[in-house]
Amino acid sequence: MAARILVVEDDESLGLLLQYNLEAEGYAVEIATRAEDADPMLRDCRPDLVLLDWMLPGFSGIEFCRRLRARPETKALPIIIVTARGEENDRVRGLSTGADDYIVKPFSVPELLVRVRSLLRRANPALIDSIIRAADIQLDREQCRVTRGKKQIALGPTEYRLLEFFMQNPGRVFSREQILDGVWGREAYVDERTVDVHVGRLRKAINFGAKSDPIRTVRGFGYSFSEKQFLRHDGDQY
Incomplete structure (x- = not known):
């Protein structure tokens, strides 16, 4: 990213x-x-x-x-x-x-x-850094590799870019439109519902076997990535 x-x-x-x-x-x-x-x-x-x-x-x-x-x-x-x-x-x-x-x-x-x-x-x-860390998740840009704890996470290209976007901006709340601009680019003609699909895939991959979900759903607006707050696996804010 x-x-x-x-x-x-x-x-x-x-x-x-x-x-x-x-x-x-x-x-x-x-x-x-x-x-x-x-x-x-x-x-x-x-x-x-x-x-x-x-x-x-x-x-x-x-x-x-x-x-x-x-x-x-x-x-x-x-x-x-x-x-x-x-x-x-x-x-x-x-x-x-x-x-x-x-x-x-x-x-x-x-x-x-x-x-x-x-x-x-x-x-x-x-x-700038080649390795980004947030809580127990690590993203290695040089090797395009993601791990959570000691477990390597397999991500598709879009889910990888989405996670990188979130990890670069921890704590910020993004609308679906802002996520589309940041991950797909301004010139991409993609439906906003596509964001929900890929966030769901990303959650499924990074939360497998984990106790917490770092992706927070902000109802009526979009999503946020929290490296400090422990969330339920449905990702809802509480």
Whole structure:
């Protein structure tokens, strides 16, 4: 499951350069040329990191950063400001507004990639590490292998991606639409009921012989993965 990066950049050639290099590193990349266009993209499916230009048409990247920090759902979203404004007072202003890092144009692409990876590792190690652990479940990305306790779990490709998605985001509640975007992708034309089918298959596989179900059903909304809370095998919240 690739980390999702939203690039907000009105310079088309630079946006394509960033997209090419980030995708070459294995990230899933979306591009917006205005903050007004990026806002609904963030609401539909929150990325793991935002690369944000300061000088944007409409309201500026600094103002957009301030708005994101004011919202509970994006308060901790990793943000890197990318700008031609390199004076010390500009850096101070950008960081004090809430950006996690600040890169001045023209910049070194390898340096930017290192900063992206470093920030992702600090914010959510599960996006970078080859092995993800949650309670007694372990997912090894290099070997595409899942174990629970000492038992190896056989999963199909979709169930594997679904478990990886859940384990990267423990505790968060996702709607079926958000799960479809995160696991199948925005361009996939899949019925939301498909999510229920694959969650059922995943539960059956990882809960075989186990005493608890880490997948929580949130009635009327969707699902959540809890590594701390012990659940009944029907997965219902209680």
